[in-house]
Amino acid sequence: YKDIYANVDVKELRKQYRVIRNNLSDVVRHSESVTVCEQLTKNRLYLEADAVLCYLSYDSEFETDRVIQKAFADGKTVAVPVIKGKDMLFCRIYPDTEYRLNGYGIFEPAEEELVEPEKFSSVLLILPGLCFDKNGGRIGYGGGYYDRYIAKHGKTSNFQTVSLALSCQFYDGVIPMEEH
Numbered sequence: 001y002k003d004i005y006a007n008v009d010v011k012e013l014r015k016q017y018r019v020i021r022n023n024l025s026d027v028v029r030h031s032e033s034v035t036v037c038e039q040l041t042k043n044r045l046y047l048e049a050d051a052v053l054c055y056l057s058y059d060s061e062f063e064t065d066r067v068i069q070k071a072f073a074d075g076k077t078v079a080v081p082v083i084k085g086k087d088m089l090f091c092r093i094y095p096d097t098e099y100r101l102n103g104y105g106i107f108e109p110a111e112e113e114l115v116e117p118e119k120f121s122s123v124l125l126i127l128p129g130l131c132f133d134k135n136g137g138r139i140g141y142g143g144g145y146y147d148r149y150i151a152k153h154g155k156t157s158n159f160q161t162v163s164l165a166l167s168c169q170f171y172d173g174v175i176p177m178e179e180h
Helices: 010-022 026-039 065-073 147-154
Strands: 051-054 078-085 087-093 099-101 106-111 123-127 159-163
Touching: 026 065, 051 065, 065 078, 078 106, 087 106, 087 147, 123 147
Parallel strands: 051 078, 051 123, 123 159
Antiparallel strands: 078 087, 099 106
């Protein structure tokens, strides 16, 4: 298991793919975000979900605002992450929600209405990431927030996970993955 990943430096990949993504033009980022959002919102995982747990994009990330607006229009419960120390929880948002900046420079809802995924029959959790491989491997930002959230709620909730990626975010090799 460990030998397969001996030559993969996750920190270096994280740094490299942040630069690659930052160098993508705004026009391409927007165009790809629109296309992928259209594909997602026609997918069974989205269509069957009662709730969509989605990050608010910042910096050069995939633009999630279109997914969020479509989920509102489709009458789904929409929630975004709020960081509390080493934990992440999801709080419901509405079209008129007001936001504040957290310690990472990411917007969070000013009023926190906790969403418990266990209370929904089907939840779609959209995970951010810096790069992805063809086997479903993902390199996030290194904080482990989503890993801990999934470990806590994954066994008791009916949720599916998906990441939305720009074309420049795909890694040809194999990203090291732990069982979770």
